Amino acid sequence: GEAVEPGSWKAYDLIKKADALKAQRSSETYEQAMANYAEAEIIIKDDITKNETEGKFNKLALLYFQNSQLQFKLLQDELNKAQQGIPFDTLMFCQRVDNVIECYNKSQENNVKPNAKGKVKENKNLSNLNEMGLRGVLTLYYNCGVFMDGMGNKQASVDYFQKFVDLPRSTSIFTKEDADSIYAKQEKIYSLARYNLALQNYALKNWDKAIENAKEALKDTIDVQNLYIVLRDCYGEKKDSVMWAQTLVEAAERTGNTNFYSQLVQYYMETKKTEEANQLIEKMVQEQPGKVSTWYIKGYIELDVKKDYAAARESFAKALEINPDAKEVLRPMAMSYVNDILNQIYDKKFKYIGTNRQITARGRGAEVEKAYAKEKAIYDKELATVKSYYEKALPYLERLRELTPDKPSLWAADLQLVYSNLGMTEKAKEMDEVLYQYNQTLQGK
Template identity: 25%
Template sequence: MKKVLLTTALFFTVCAVSAQESVVKEAKSAKSDPVKAAQIIEPALVDPSTANDPETWKLAGDFQKAIYDDENMKLYLPGGQADTAKLYNSLAKMFEYYTKCDEVEQAKVQSGELKKPKLRKKLAKTLAAVRPNLTNGGSEAYNSGNYADALKYFGLYVDASQNPMFAEEEAVKNDTLNPLIACYAALAANSLDDKAAVIKYATIGKTHKEEGYRALMCLAEAYGKGEQTDSVKWLEVIKEGSEKFPTQEYFIGNLMDYYIQKGQVDTALSEIDAILAKNETPYFLYVKGVLQYEKKDYDNAIATFNSLIAKNDGFVGEAYSQIGNCYFFPAQELVEENSKISMDDPQYAANEAKIKELYEKAVPNYEKAKELKPDNKQLWGQFLLNIYWKLNKAEYDALEKELAQ
């Protein structure tokens, strides 16, 4: 009985192998129609009996190359209309199948089944020639919002440079465009919330001298958001970005916010002064004023914001609002103090007079912020409402209606 069972099992195994070999033969016979042949061979790519043969993957890649070549030729023919989705899809599959072919063949060399690889050199040369077109596929996919395909195309391009298959292909191995394309791959991965892919490609992309900041931004997002954050690595990335790309506001703004949250305002001021010494922009000047405000160094903060207003080169509305804050919030401290003492206390009257004085200084600044930034009500809305309640009930009523609209 056992012998019968073993014989039966062997019979089915032989049948399965024969069936997959038949699929390969059928695909070969249909090579004049590469689209049909590519469909026929698909089962052979997942069955161990044929998937462990490099020739199977070579054949599948050949079909994809034929499809790619047919569509690519249309780009150069007068009046030709190429199906670019088909073009780039076949290009990606060609890369995947030829790369898999090399992987399977190398495994056979390692095991001693083959003395040396027969296909690597030719396949590497073929792929190196068409590899630049992966960037076109990635760009088209990214611009259409298809970030999954964009990541696939850009990722294949970048991964090739680290694949030993291309060790003799200098154009691939030493490709200076690789960091730039890695930046694009990181951007696509970031849009997909694919943290692992962001880290993989942004780590390469951040080395690009001009566009590397994009990769570092993606890295910061990957480490700083989501369920599993890494504050240590996030800070490392933010600091790296502020050092390598000191003109990028993203890194400086985040770094200054971090210092404020940690109560390290003096450290932040020291760093922003060093940055301003090299590159004085309206944003960096604004940041310095905010830091001085956070330190409650109101006089110097007001001076910084006034110098920003005088330049009239950006953040003017915000600067007026911050000057208002330099008067409004000290007044609020006095309001809080008066809430705890008797109205008969002489200090209460002194505080009330000071509150009125500070409010009157704040008003024109908030009103100017409103004039310059009427849609940004956070800069002036509630502050003016609070002040008008104290100083001018008619203006309070008018503003309350305006804010309610």
């Protein structure tokens, strides 16, 4: 934009002299320049007070703009030091940044303020200069946030990061379209600021602010897992178990980390909140029936919380219909068979399997043989039943091994159990060796 007349010619002359003195680059002239700037600052502030009393908004707009330029000159030395990595006065830096931005905002507010007759006499050149000026200093609030954090002043850091993310839409200088464009063009730095705000507000126990910023930051891809942990813990602190559970589901879906699902199931197991679990499942089935995670969670709760193995298998089967290679589903599907049969054995559902009872028969001659054959048939049938469960579990674990050959912790111990119960001795020994090598690797770390 074109230049505008100074708010104060007296201050203008002092600033011009100060600029010339500073350009001579000697300590004596530098001190005189600073004295001139300080005198100009007092003159402008006095003029602002006088014109505010008289309600001269157009004059105020020019004075505030002039002060914004002066405040930037006073900021420049500390800004140069910061950019060069030289020690600088952090508090002065941040105070000057506040002053510069406040002056641009107040200049524009007065520039478009209606006069006593209700008319607005906007100086278009001044509006352009305020917009250009503010665009040039937008990221300085971010720097203030970083510097305050470095000083250990967490609250001041949070305040500056918040000012940074709010400024494009809180100022009257930008339209909504301008603000949207700024956020879009500098998406990464705004996401990083919101990430910092989420973590810092969490550390300060500002749960609502942490949640708000974590949700905004999650629109990007910066440290997604950590942000979900912040969200989860904030909802935990607020005792909002519904949002806590939903956060875990969303976290697992987005990150692929099934530990989030495990935490959810563990919570329902420990608290015995089956009704709450049912509500979550019903909501997911209604809203997202085409998602693997819906049926995975439903199956896991049926498997571990309700111990309804048949229902769990149905749910896992639906998940595998959607994605036959859903790694997180393959093991629990296998375990729905293994846990089912182990539970039946534990509950003494069999006459022979899982007991110390020997096959015996009483009587004489053919009678004994017939009685023995009858008991042996019972035993054989029980054994076949038990084996059938392990046989059904086997393909899911073997497929998991194919998909994750470098993660034996996911399948080796389970495969060893299944192979042993199916009498597949060599395969079971192979799993013993895999587990041994895996444990050796862990110990070597």
